[in-house]
Amino acid sequence: MECPRCKGAMVEDVFEDLRDDTGSLNFTGWRCIICGEILDPVIVTNRESRPEPLLGRARKKFATQLS
Ligand SMILES: [Zn+2]
Structure with a gap:
């Protein structure tokens, strides 16, 4: 993965996003080092248009069910 801003190397990372209505949810994304x-x-899906096994929508649904 190449950073769209500085063309640097990006690493896969897990982020925690806080939402008022659904509580805490985690998602896997890319962070430029x-x-x-x-x-x-x-x-990533919109820009690359590549089939990825990880879908943000599925993760959100899963997190909602836990809260
Ligand atoms: Zn960068």
């Missing part, structure tokens, strides 16, 4: 740019799975 150079400038800190973050790409979430939805952004």
Whole structure:
């Protein structure tokens, strides 16, 4: 994965997103080790148009059921 801002290397990372209505939810995305740019799975899917096994929508549904 290449950073769209600085063309640096990106690493896969797990982020925690706080939502008032659904509580805490985690998602896996990409973080640039150079400038800190973050790409979430939805952004990656839209930009790359590649089939990915991880879907943000599925994760959100799962998190909602837990809360
Ligand atoms: Zn970057």
